[in-house]
Amino acid sequence: MTVDSGYGDIFGPQVPRTGDEGQTATFALASAAYRDTDVEKILDANSEWHQSAVKAGKIKLFKPNLGEAFSRAVVDRMVGPGRKPLIQSFGAEPQVVVEHCLAANNIRKERDNRLTVVMVLCGVLFLPGLLAWLLVFQLRTTMAKREDKRAGALATALLVAVGALAVIFLIRMPFTGFWAWYARGAVALPVVGWYLAKQICERTAKDLRERWDGLLAGSSVGAKVPEAVPSSPGENAAEQLRQSLAKLSAEQQSNSVFYAGPKGILGMGTRWGSWQLAEDLAPADPAREIHPFRSWDVIRSIHDQLKMLTRGPLNTGGFTPPSVRHWIVTPIGENAKAVARPGGTDVEAYQVKQHAIQDICNKQQFGAGDRHYLGVQWTLWEGQLVITMLITVTVLHETLRIEVTGHALGPVHSLFTSKSEAPTKEVQKSLKPWETRTIKLPLVNADEVVRLAARAPLGWYPPLLNWLGGTLSLPEPFGLRHAWADKPWRHRFMADDALRAATPVLRVVHAAAIRVLEENGVDTEKFGARSAFLSTAVQDPSPRKADVYDA
Template sequence: MAGLDDLRNGAGVEFDFAPGAQVPLSGAGSGRTGVSDAIASVAYRDVEPAQICEPNDAASVKKGRFTLLEPNLGEAFTRAIETRMLGDGRKPLVQSFGAEPQTVVEHALNAKRIRRQRDRRLTAIMVAFGLLFLPGVLVWLGLFQLRRTIAGSQDRRTGIIGQVVLALLAVLIVLFVIRVPVDGVVRLYVWSLLPAPVAGWFLARQVCERTAQNLRAHWSDLLGGGGAGARIPEAVPQNPNDAEAERLRIGLAKLTAEQNSNVVHYAGPKGILGMGVRWGSWQLAEELRPRDPGREIDPFRSWDVARAIHDQMRMLERGPLHTGGFTQPSIVHWVVRHVGEGAGEVSRPDGPTADGYSFSNVEVQRICNEQQYGSSERHYLGVQFVLWDGELVVTMMISVTVLHHTLRIEVTGHALGPLHGFFRKGPEGKSRNVRDPLRPWRTTSRKLPLVEAREVVRLAARAPLTWFPARLDKLGGTISLPEPFGLRHTWATTPWRNRFMVDDVLRTATPVLRVAHAAAIRVLEENGVDVTPFDSRAQALSGQVEAAEPRHADEYNM
């Protein structure tokens, strides 16, 4: 249990391995949102892997050596998510505000389990009808690989010349098998080399069709809002030496701890990763002067102001009228690091000041009071609203700095838009129009199997190799996810094309700004500061914020 001890010391997360441990199940109580389900649905999809580049062209598809072994989108996405989010020695992740990463990972593992059950059956069929009739299987696989090579991996038509070449080659192979100079039992075996794999193919097709229907049912349910939680029994230890289950459980715990980190990263004009671009900024900066002549102001620190603002922000959802209003916000003291617009990865806290994946409370206070100038982390108080079932994330960031005699309170607005429409695409049934033989002027739609002949061959060829995923990645190919990777911001779009989302973003600024100024002025007044200039400036800003409009605040028009 050394890994568990490391996790307790590193991430501050503990697990109860007492008898009666339940199968992990993602549900409404685990923070699932529509965004989480939409992203998780990709793990069940059976379309081309290149479609992952549609929502973000920073993703890429790496081709393997054999197109016959290439994965579909669900297989490639599942493998990429498991490697990127649960792999040993993985890079740090960007927090996914408005989504629940564990839900996505659990569904990826669930899709992997469903496919693994199918692959076990296909492997048994391959042994019975493939290994015993290996020469015939190699001939069929060679023909299919040649056809895919001529037509391309997307299985376009091979053309007349290609079809003629394949037909002639198939005829020559059949003639060779019929005329092979052997007799008796060996002759019967040679004659069965070609038809035996076809019989195995029919059995494999039934297995593949049932699995495809199961996967598509999960896909549809997740997008319809009625999807059941993903069950991953392999994450429950079956005995004290179950290393794989221990690895999965610790990986999920680390994922949750990293999601709850209080460190975020500013990527220049891209804004804060996970929170979106900065669209507005309002600054109150005035000189600290004593209220009473001949008397110094009482000493206070930036943290005192930030803490007072934090306490007052907790009352945002309350108002004098019963009109609904704000939902309960998430209020967090953030430590913000600069990483640059083109950064390929982010960093985690380390050293004695780190508490797992977060900075300790003492260090956060020190940063707020002392690190306000120069190359260092900065403190921000964040007020975050997750709206539209996770589709819109509105974050107001408040910083308090004191340089010489000037106290500056800066309020900035960040907005992360809805998920790309690609993740809302449901499965399309396969059908074709057939003319009625008795009434030729009528056509009827006939449902087709979900799994075509070439797909059965691909799945059967991949099945024995799924127990060696690293080798299969080289032979079939993989997809790479955009970096720095976070499930939410990677595939977010702009909120400015939705009228109501824009209204929600703009309306958030005014109350937050006024509460921040009121709390700060109260602290100043309690410590003997002349608040007249602060009050005048706050009223001016209060008027300006009423005309708030989205703009590129981080570009400064330079």
């Protein structure tokens, strides 16, 4: 008796089985909520079609880092009150990302509560000293960021000089009585508060980085969001958040998508290939008329055959089970900043009902209005690659046209898959100055402690904090998955998967359509010849910008 350990036949090569049910893309996006890097880093992930922006605040000292800005922006955009419609995140679970953003906000809120206590006791009560130290750090930060190499040395010298003056001030106090002790406290206690704040910030930074690396490593890092579970009927905020998360999940399952010109179908990627079969409908027997049929009859046959794509004559792997769905595609402008989902009695829980889909398929083939597409979709590479083949059938006058288009959404930008790096510095060895060694630095430096402590008391009112420090502006229309997706063509195996899927899908579509035509008395000779020609052409597909017309 043998035991299958998940590595295939024990007598064959010990190669781990790989599945496409993973959540690499989801966890990579969620990890951004825990990052402590510079917020401008996200601009590196901007694509040709989707541009994030960092809005500067009034005071640099209050500027957020990437995790703070990302988690706040995603939560406000995806579950905030009165939010606009979202684009589906194929290959990812947006609710998981939002829950991690909420969890990251909670961790930072607990840290800020402790920092606020420290700020009140060691700072606000000794406000003159606090303001003086903040001014010194602000000047030091401004000088250190200049390109001049001497600026960093001058910034450090400034801090040392102020520290020396503070010591002299403590020793040779010009006041007596109560004000002497208050002046000593105004000089010393902000420094003590800074030390306490540093310990708090270090613990939180370590926790956030462990969650960041844990998500990228695939470990089960849970997102604790207690405020999303109402404990009593009177908790309106918790109930509203719970309903918002449920609404987000429902919208993720919507069968309505949007075509934005050269940007392609939002969430599915740009159209890289298109193959069209269009021939006249002529009776096979001149003495008889064609038996009436509709576009939906052809689509239904294609749908049934696409469900059989995983079957083949040889046991060599082949396709993983695809998702075969009917889609309603709504056209919007290339630079549209918002979308509007279909409504009315034909839509329930963001789903266009079956009878409405059938009517659109049969009737809305020319002129304004939504269009129907049958889609077969694979989510591969643990969510990093989404391949979608869309099929539409139209009948105008005596011409039946079957169009198959290929869409591919690549992996999330490498920014989201990079792990944390501990701060280090190279210094010369004391006994061997010609050699250097690497030393580890604290996760939170002096400037970061000051920044976090200054932001903490303002966390209770985010609009003020955003005005002072700045915010992250998300690309619109917003969807988590497609906003920061790379093209798959730079990855050889991903490109191969996208290109290889086109040929079998095209042949299955044509075979199913021709079968329906034959059953209804249509002469299929021209359809068969055209199908054979397309079958030859698709064997050597090459990706191109099929939505960009050189006209």
